[in-house]
Amino acid sequence: MQLGELEKQVLQYFWKGRTADAKSVYAHFEKQRGGTLNTIQSTLDQLFKRVSGLNG
Numbered sequence: 001m002q003l004g005e006l007e008k009q010v011l012q013y014f015w016k017g018r019t020a021d022a023k024s025v026y027a028h029f030e031k032q033r034g035g036t037l038n039t040i041q042s043t044l045d046q047l048f049k050r051v052s053g054l055n056g
Contacts, residue, residue, distance in 0.1 A: 004043075006029075006039070006043050007043055007046065007047055009029065010025060010029075010040070010043055010044065010047065011047065013025060013028060013029075022037065022041045022044055023037065026040040
């Protein structure tokens with residue numbers, strides 16, 4: 001399983017012990033890399049599906 005750059009950054013965000021919803025993650029990354037809330041939501045959804053696939 002290969003992760004995209006944004007997926008890696010989002011995982012690192014959570015690995016630092018942060019809990020957040022999509023809007024909080026977006027607010028964090030908006031300053032660093034721009035993008036849209038939809039992009040963050042899609043990335044979180046994709047990560048969730050990957051993890052669900054590993055557990056199912």
